[in-house]
Amino acid sequence: MTTPQLLSLLVIGLMMVGFVSNRLRYDVVAVVALLASVVLGIVPADKAFSGFSDDIVVIVGSALVVSGAIARSGILDLALQRIALAIDRPRAQLVTLVVAVTALSAFVKNIGALAIMMPIAFQMARGSRVSPSMFLMPMAFGSLLGGLMTQIGTSPNIIVSRIREELTGASFAMFDFTPVGAVLAVVGVAFLATFHWLLPERRKAESGLDEAIAIKNYMTEARVTETSAVMDKTVSSVQKLGGGRAMVTGIIGDNGRRRTPFPDAKLRVGDILLMEGEPDALDKMVALGGLSLSNRMPVDQTQDNEAGSVEAVIGQNSLLVGMTAQELALFDRTGVNVLAVSRRDKRFTERLGQIRFENGDVIVLHGNQQRLPEVLRELDCLPLVRRSIRLGSIRRGLLPLAILVGAVAAATTGLLPVAVAFFAAAALMVLVGTLPLRDVYEQLEPPILVMLAALIPVADSLRTTGATDQIAGWLSTAAQALPAWGAVGLILVAAMAVTPFLNNAAAVLVMAPIAAAFATGLGYRPEAFLMAVAIGAGCDFLTPIGHQCNTLVMGPGGYRFGDYARLGLPLSILVILVATPMLLLVWPV
CATH class of the missing domain: 3.30.70.1450 (Regulator of K+ conductance, C-terminal domain)
Structure with a gap:
């Protein structure tokens, strides 16, 4: 191997150690790996920040915004009312969510299916008082399994179909993937429902302060x-x-x-x-x-100065102490409404406007966002740490769901690329007011996006230095004496192994020609080997970086890098053991 190839493998190996050790946060590890790659010359300086414009970063960021808008709309609360009455146990909820996202992923992009179901998972987790981490990673893995069932379910299937057409003149059909994909989906869902306990309970790092107050x-x-x-x-x-x-x-x-x-x-x-x-x-x-x-008066708001709510503690010298909102004519005086009041160990029997405030009371004020800080100073109230308070907010009902469905349809039919469709959906959510502009950046997960953007050029160094070609040569040499099932299994494992570093689409582009040439050299038909590449590239259960679905749930679920392997390694082994004989049964070599 050449020096650049060795350096590329060394950087990626050390980066993996950094991820698993959890001594530094994952975005810092990725940034250090990118800087090291630039210094060592395996990533050109002018390509160092190419990851920030990559489609995967745009898709993940946009999906987080879209998911937040859907959750805020309240439309899913209506849908959940009937479900919640029948399904109130966390394990039953887990099975319902995984089955739903798996089935949906067969016919829409799996990132879209996951974005649709994530807000429902948060609602169920909150209602059952469990961490969302119990649901999110199994759902992400279910979305990957569901995408294996049809040609349009995931990008690797589409790319493999095109490559087969180039090689043989005939593309894979829509449901050619279903016999093997459906079996894997059923087996995988059963595994996730049974062994979800392998996942440790995680919570977002910043949730502790919210829970404390x-x-x-x-x-x-x-x-x-x-x-x-x-x-x-x-x-x-x-x-x-x-x-x-x-x-x-x-x-x-x-x-x-x-x-x-x-x-x-x-x-x-x-x-x-x-x-x-x-x-x-x-x-x-x-x-x-x-x-x-009943007590809310209309608040002045414009597109730039939106109305919102804030929690605040009444100070000792506040003019509210000993007074009621009615006596102060609070809205006429300040332009803000009191929406709610809380006092330790006190149940109020009087109406909201007739409650006589005391030092230490916590109140929810609703008014113009730019005006609220001035009102808090005027009233001598101390704002609590910022968290989402939706009481009194304006909803848009079915509109955000319609926008998401339109984006998924545009991406699925090929009318728009996935990145453009989801970016447009996120922009529309803001333009029509389903997600206030002030909340957009709260929905994003900056550490996740930075990690992704930094990793893309680092992982691509395997290809640019020729390390992937070297690995492919080793595979061909190793498989000369293997039987058919061993050769197919080897390609499947190799595709799984390279996907975290190349992303699933790039892994197919690299591995599919290798697999076809590999099969031809051994005297076999290429279909089973191409299908093995599609399955391997579509089943990255070991890391959060090989597929955007895994990345999407990492921040909201509070997962660590090593958590993926705890649930994903046995699932990957199960996929290999089931897929290899199924491929040979459906696609004889």
């Missing part, structure tokens, strides 16, 4: 209107919308009389509901129940 007993009030979904329904039906994490503590009729909120008490138009619970549960009760926040 999480307020569990906010009080707010909302009015039943003529268009409310809960009109003429019972109190218990409203409380079910909050998933058991919020309750109705009082009812004030249109005539001002109070009623006891018995579970079977009927709700009438004009009723004001006093509610207490966690912010997201209160938000669901208001949004899904079609309730109106």
Whole structure:
């Protein structure tokens, strides 16, 4: 081997050690590997930052924004209501999510299927009080398995079909991949449902502070209107919308009389509901129940100065202490609304505007984003660490889901490249207001995007230095004495091995010609070997960098680099053991 080839393998090997050791964060390891590659001359200086414009970085970043907009829209809450009633155990939820994303991935791009299902996974995890890490990696692996079933399910299948047409004059058909792919999908889903416990429970690194300051007993009030979904329904039906994490503590009729909120008490138009619970549960009760926040006045907002909510603690010298929002005419004075109040070990029975504030009370204020900091200073209130408070936010219903479906359809039919389709969807989400501009960058996972962008030119150094050709030569030599099943298995393992460094599409472009020439040299038909390349390239379960689906869940799931191998290594072995005889059965050599 030449010196550049050895240096390329050395850098990638040391980088893998850095990832697994977890001494430095993964994006720092990738940046150090990129700088080392440039210094050693195996990555040209003018190509060092080419990864930042790569389609994979655009796809992952856009998918995170789209997924955040879908989750914020509230449309999935409606879909989950019926599912949640029937499926409330985490393992049953895991099976449902994995089966759904696997089936969906057969007919749409697997990154699109995963983006559709991720917000549902977050909702289920929150309702079951488990970490999203229990669901996300199995879902990502399920999306990869589902993509094996049809020609359009994943990029390797499409590329292999084109290469077969160039070699033999006949492309693979849409469902030529189904016999082997469907068996792998069924076996893989069964494995994920049974051995998901191999994954350690992870949480996003920044979630600890959010959980530490999480307020569990906010009080707010909302009015039943003529268009409310809960009109003429019972109190218990409203409380079910909050998933058991919020309750109705009082009812004030249109005539001002109070009623006891018995579970079977009927709700009438004009009723004001006093509610207490966690912010997201209160938000669901208001949004899904079609309730109106009774004390909220319209806030001035423009495209640049959007309305939003902030949590704040009332200070000792605040002018709010000893006063009520009504006495202060707070909205007329400041232009902000009080949406909710929380006091330690206190259940409020009075209406929101009649609560007399005390030092240490936590309040949710809603108003113009640029005006809120000035109002907090004026009121002598200390803002809590920023976290998502959706109570009082504007929703767009079906619109974000329609945008996502349109993007997936455009990518699946070839009307637009995947990167362009998802980037356009993310831009549309912002333009139509489904995701406020201030929240866009919170949805992105900068460490993940930096890691990807840095790794792309490092991994490509294997190809540019000729190391991949050298490895291919070794494979041909090693397979001369192997039987047919051994040769097919070798190609399958080799495709799996190179995919993390070349990404799945590049791995097919490198390995498919090698596999075809390899089969011809051994006197075999090429179909089983080309299919082995597609399966190997589509089944990167060992790292977060070989496929964008794995990368997409790394940040939200709080996973470490080595976590992928814990679940992915036995799954990879299972795929090899099942795929090899199935390939020879369906595609005799």
